[in-house]
Amino acid sequence: MKIAVVYNRESQAVINLFGTQNREKYGLETIRLIREGLKKGGHEVKTFEGDKNLIQNLEDFMPSVISGERPGLVFNLSYGIQGRGRYMHVPGMLEMLGIPYVGSGPETHALALDKVVTKILLMQQGLPTPKFAVLDKPDSPLRENLTYPLIVKPKDEAVSFGLKIVHNEDELREGVKVIYETYNEPTLVEEYIEGREVNVALIGNNPVEALPPVELVFGEGPQIYTFEDKKNQSGRTVEKVCPAPLSDEETERVKELAVQTFNALHCHDSARVDFRIDRDGNPYILEVNSMASLGADGSLVFAADKLGMDYAALVNRLIDVTCERYFGKDFFDQESHEMNTTADKLFKRLTTTRGRLEDELKSWTNLSSRTEDAVGLSSVRKRLEERLAKLSLKEVPKLTNGRSAWTWETKAGLKGGTLLVVPIDVPGKRTGYPLSFRKEQEWIYGEGVASSRAGITTALAALKALKDDKKLAGTKTGVFFYADEGRGMRYSSAMLEKAASEAADVIVMQPGFVEGKVVDQRRGSREYHIIAEGDPERVGRKSEPLDVLTWFLDQTASLRELSSRRKKIAVSVQDIQSERYSVLMPHRVTATIAVTYLDDKLAEQAEEQMKKLFRPGRTGMKTYIEQITARPPLRQKKSHPILERLEHWAKAYQLPFGTESSLLATASGAVPDGTPCICGFAPASRRLYTPDEAMHRSELVQRAVLLALYLQEEPT
Structure with a gap:
């Protein structure tokens, strides 16, 4: 099937560029791996930036499908260009266009990107999450009874932007100030859970499958996964261990919580749920990544690899679960799609x-x-x-x-x-380019x-x-x-x-x-070439009968009487030209006349009447009629x-x-x-x-x- 990989990286093709700019980008190597992996799955793949040109590009790449043809699909990697709701932009466009796509819908991204709303939903569902507060500004009062150390992070950002551990009031205010000045948004403050950090990636829909948990081992320094860690700028290597060394009971508990979180936010196809597990083995949900990274070092890719699913298999598995969600469980059923006849094979060969x-x-x-x-x-x-x-x-x-x-x-x-x-x-003759x-x-x-x-x-x-x-x-x-x-x-x-x-x-x-x-x-058609010649006349001279051009035009007006919609015959002038000397009136007129018809007898009758119409109108005038083409009906x-x-x-x-x-x-x-x-x-x-x-x-x-x-x- 046709798959468009849509991402945001370089393009800023929008009508106006202002507001909160996106800081998240997929690497070119990851985009290449996804493209090549999908091609291994037999798909026709193109990549596009998720900007204002996306609609035209998709119209060009994946036009409306015919019945029985597999539709095109978008592999959505788009973080958006700007605005607080940037995750929702491309999915919203695709839903408007009626194009299926991999990943969650705009409403889920809106919930997951807002960490405060996510935590409120989790609490309503009875799912464990650290105690928290929201500070709109650096001097906003902290009214909730939270115990230091605390975590501060922007309310609506991802990739650990602005993430920091604070141990007292001064550090708290400094962290909130940095977030406020850098991101111009409120700060989420939550209790720091001392213990282990575990990620659980999920694939599928109904049912959704939780992959083996991945533990992040930080070594020296802050025991959190910072932006600098993710961009290899911290000077340390964060080790991933999969499956995480948890007891069977702990493993099943975090996987069950991950699935419940996935369903609570109405995620689709894939996601990642991040946990902290305290010293007593109690898991706490930190956040939900509704667009789990497909970078080669991401937890989703790491866990899939431990299950024996290489990169190509993973991205094609995401296509499978997406198609199942849109088109039903039998979409990729081998029996229903087995090409048993020549006709089936021809249909598939041409529609793909x-x-x-x-x-x-x-x-x-x-x-x-x-x-x-x-x-x-x-x-x-x-x-x-x-x-x-x-x-x-x-x-x-x-x-x-x-x-x-x-x-x-x-x-x-x-x-x-x-x-x-x-x-x-x-x-036809060419006119211009x-x-x-x-x-x-x-x-x-x-x-x-x-x-x-x-x-x-x-x-x-x-x-x-x-x-x-x-x-x-x-x-x-x-x-x-x-x-x-x-x-x-x-x-x-x-x-x-x-x-x-x-x-x-x-x-x-x-x-x-x-x-x-x-x-x-x-209808059939017959074309006739007609020439009328007469003596040249001076302009303004009264002549009787009329000059050749005026006479010819009078005769062509009578051709309309030969046409009949009821009899399915039409007679019309297709082309007319004249020749004259200097200021004199035309002395020669040539024209092409067409007759379209179904009944041969009516066409012959029209030809005879046409010959009568164009008999010479006066002494010295000559007329010639020749049939140049004849196409039967x-x-x-x-x-x-x-x-x-x-x-x-x-x-x-x-x-x-x-x-x-x-x-x-x-x-x-x-x-x-x-x-x-x-x-x-x-x-x-x-x-x-x-x-x-x-x-x-x-x-x-x-x-x-x-x-x-x-x-x-x-x-x-």
Whole structure:
């Protein structure tokens, strides 16, 4: 699964920097150990700072999951950047975003970070903790009857900041003054328990497991674990002993108290409870660390190692207990997740490589290949051929013209199998710089990302998944790719018709619609080039009949009458240009007119009426009409074997699926009527063929999964 390790170290990326600054930082070596340990567990891991850019980074790394796909998860190491509630910042953001994370929630961190509130909760639960008082300022009176020596420490800090033993009133006031001036917060004063210090780390939830207690042996100097000790600045080495040399009764007692404390504060996944044990063997709870250190010398890591759990095993154990908490006990159950069938393996293979899929899409999108760009098209074609060759596909010379259309097939051949149809050109002329590739939570943007690149990526991903499972060679599959979508397939349609006649069915990798809808009906289109020529006229001269431009515009206005929503036919002017001499009126007008339709007879009738409309309007005027492209429609069929199989697999793996009709003509129209065909199998798009073209992000993996399932075998 995808795991984002989130920490705070260097970044101070916030809108304003003020207030209490965080003094706690994870070392780079610890972050590296966690990352490498998670990778050993088979996870895809990235690290991020827990700053204001976190939301965008997580959106980019772990988009919304599809049904049945394991979601992304955050391994939270974040102590926050600033503020008294800094431990709560990242967990609060993650809960807002709906992202599971390792560790306790913001409410638990709020309780554990406030040592006074923690002690009050412990007392309410009847759990032993040293007697205490709170001094707001250095001169605040100490009203509680406490016995020296005492411990002073900041009320809301961790890592032993400001921790000190005081033996009399003067030392007490000096310690409180230092804390007040350094941390600007009240001081917790509690009775010092002379004896031994023991830590108990905990892992799990329901039930939570207490690890063997760890005793801290301080040697010379103060018998407390100071900040200087933790940072190796005290000049002494604090020895850890695990299991702590306690009696069986004492061991069980501190472990039981640790579990009760864990539950009292509603901790999750892991924590550490610190104890002092007096000379009579009575344990006292000092505090709760709701983010137990994963540093190599921390008590949690030390105790886990004594149980035979190395670092990689420990961090992956934390992932397991977190997933169990969020998704149930059977989430990692081997039987429920055992991949028994090819379909199961394909689903897992593709849903666990989403990041690589998006990287692949980016690499294709960054290759420009507009329809008029011969060099760019050649680069894309060569790269696609290299990829197909690596998948052990071979070119089919009789179904390739080498200029605008190419067909490749698996070892089992195309005949009687499935033909995937993929455009490699991006229609339209480039104006300015191309739109750069970028990702949002739901959409991915880039030049041709929906009209071409998503289809290429989806097809290759499905084929590679089949090859990795050693199933591709035996599937009857072909790939037809062409380079003149922007020209209406003027040169490649005949070759596609020939290739499609070899196949049992055809899937066209053009954009579909959101919610997993493919296209089972598309209108056909015909494009006409019209030229009208007349004599040049002076501006302002009264002429009868009208000059050629005015006459032409009058005729185009009548085209609207040829359109009918009810009859599913539309006639429109797509482009118009004029030529003139100096200040004279235009003497030549050229235009492109498009007709979209479902009924061939209606299209022919519209063509005849259009020819009548553009007959010369006066003596000396000439008109020419030429059909430049003709793309037949894709019509709905009552019984559709492709849709039936796709629906089967979509239901089996809870993938969104449906059908829709479209007004745009595509390569599907060139497929012979007797060959089952669907279109719109590439991810859904928006703003298609515009500079803001985008494809639906989640559908990239959804479509790859569904295509692989479809190709691998007939459903039972």
